[in-house]
Amino acid sequence: MEIVRLREAELEAFLTELWLPAKREMAATMTGYELDERDDVRETGRSHYRSRLADDETATYVGREDGALVGYVSAELRGPAPIFEAVRECHVSDLYVDPDTRRRGAGRALLEAAEEWGRLHDCAHLDLNVDADNEGALALYEAAGLNAERYQMQKSLD
Template structure:
């Protein structure tokens, strides 16, 4: 088995868009390749995220991880948010997710970031086991909040 990770570019849109659509569908969004293509295409074109793409046995598109930049004012440093991690069904249980996590950490370190952050659902035991096994630490004693903002066509609970 050969596994490689590389940063995707705007030239990879035709490969990444269907992957991103399946990722969104996995998280209960309806399949909508046009929405997925527009969103991920804009990210790749603007360079406002870092999308790392996995190849397994020479075939691109085994999975991806997408990171968004933010900052820690207290640390006066960049922080990367690991927002999206997806592995195709045929590539699961073959080390792809762990390799993507390791590549994300390497990317953030090379960028001089203070840390990587992510969140997952409280009932996603499989993801939690992956993150725990990869050395991620939980933010014990903290409580995360969010404020839904209504978007055109979406009720506030889905924004």
């Protein structure tokens, strides 16, 4: 498994092979998410990740196995409200592994890349959000040493 930073040259393959499948899976399995499959959805993703590539406060790593893209992790630097002591955190905003590659270490390797990036940016900790019903992700994160510290609660307003 090779883990490298996402580059502009592989942006199109990333969008097709990883980003769109990740978002489709998210929409199919999580309450409250519907994928907007309009014609310019790929341009939306392209624009978003191009801005991330140019931003020193974000990082996206891709995993490759035998030359094929098999997963990715996106992270960003965050800090508390200005009234609190400035402690940086590394927030993982996305982690996805192709279903055929799951449970073989790719998710852990991608998470480790985000952790290392956070350490290099003097982050005190790493955090992320996970769907309460995503047993595979929960097992991965718990095995990697993450603990639940808060609960996000929501109520439908429909």
